[in-house]
Amino acid sequence: MIAKRITRGVLAAALLSVLLAATRAVAQQSSGSAAVGDRNGPLHGQYYVKPFKIIGNIYFVGFSNNAAYLITTPQGHFLIDAVYEDINAQQVKNIEDLGFKIKDVKYLLNAHAHSDHVNGLAGMKKLTGATVVAMVEEVKSLEDGGVSDFRSDGRKLWEPVKVDKIIKEGEQLTIGSTTLTARKTAGHTQGCSTFTMMVDDAGKKRQAIFICSMGLNGGVPLVNYSKYPNIAEDYMRSFDILRSIPAEVFLVSHTSHYDLEGKLKKMGQPGPNPFIDPQGYKDYIVRFEKGFKEQYAKDLAAAKK
Ligand SMILES: [Zn+2]
Known part of the structure; x- marks a missing residue:
């Protein structure tokens, strides 16, 4: 146990120097949707985060703003989010730096069909040869490069990618002894996909969740919105699903959304793994639901005028 903590401490200290620089970038992000395709610079305007083990067979392989998760099994891996095409190579390196082979990625999942989560999907499909999986409501947008997205102005935002396996609410995906359950927590997009799984934490089974995002989209009204008429109902149902x-x-x-930077700091200190955070999860639901309800009330009032 002590040895484990020391290892974690050393790891966290190395991460901290990188993450401190990343703090500013993260802090600048709104709590809602991220900028889509408009951030230039190294790593697509983001900072490098040294890939690390979160817990059990779950690893962080993303960047300072856009997370990406690798869930490993001896029979192959799941990858949630391929972020941006121009940083596919760094994401591959993140996976390989952890000692895993990119060709062992068997399922490519995505949180939701917005450019900052799927821009690199077509590229990652070529690099891995993996099966691209998507919630049925996201398929059209993924396959036309985002042109049919309700926020679209008709521009292609990413390389269109063929979806190999279409899933729906509650469907499960298994590799080896790990099963992911897909939950449609729509609102942010029409097929916004949250995944859950049981993770083995040194012999104790814990429920892990990968939330797609419950953020609001700037400029998208929640009432009388012809491009997505049931958007408010979807958000409400999604908060109910998360609560359950x-x-x-x-x-x-x-x-x-989950204070990666703060949690990494805590990883350097004695105590439980900071990513085990049931209270943070509950607070997230409360915080984002409050934001949703405030906007919904405003949009309702405006619609009555
Ligand atoms: Zn988004």
Whole structure:
């Protein structure tokens, strides 16, 4: 146990120097949707985060804003989010730096069909040869490069990618002894996909969750919106779904949504794994639902005028 903590401490100290620089970038992100395709610079305007083991067979292989998760098994791996095409190579390196082979990725999943989570999907499919999986409501947008997305102005935002396996709410995907359950927590997009799994934490089974994002989209009204008429109902149902999941290991597609940086600092200190955060998970639901309800009330009032 002590040895384990020391290892974690050393790991965290190395991560901290990188993460401190990343803090500013993360802090600048809104708690809602991230900028889509408009951030230039190294690593697509993000900072490098040294890939690390979160818990059990779950690893962080993303960047300072856009998370990406590798879930490993001896029979092959799941990868949630391929972020941006121009940083596919760094993401591959992150996976390989952890000692895993990119060709062992068997399923490519995505949190939701917005550019910052799927821009690199076509590229990652070529690099891995993996099966691209998507919630049925996201398929059209993924396959036309985002042109049919309800926020689209008709521009292609990413390389269109063929979906190999279409899933729906509640469907499960298994590799080896790990099973992911897909939950449609729509609103942010029409097929926004949250995944849950049981993770083995040194012999104890814990419920892990990868939330797609419950953030609001800037400029998208929640009332009388012809491009997505049931958007408010979808958000409400999604908050209900999240409330029904007793998650302990709390992860989201954006690092700022679960304070990755703060948690990494805590990893250097004695105590339980900071990513086991059931209270943080509950607070997340409360915080984002409050934001949703405030916007919904405003949009309702405006619609009555
Ligand atoms: Zn988004």
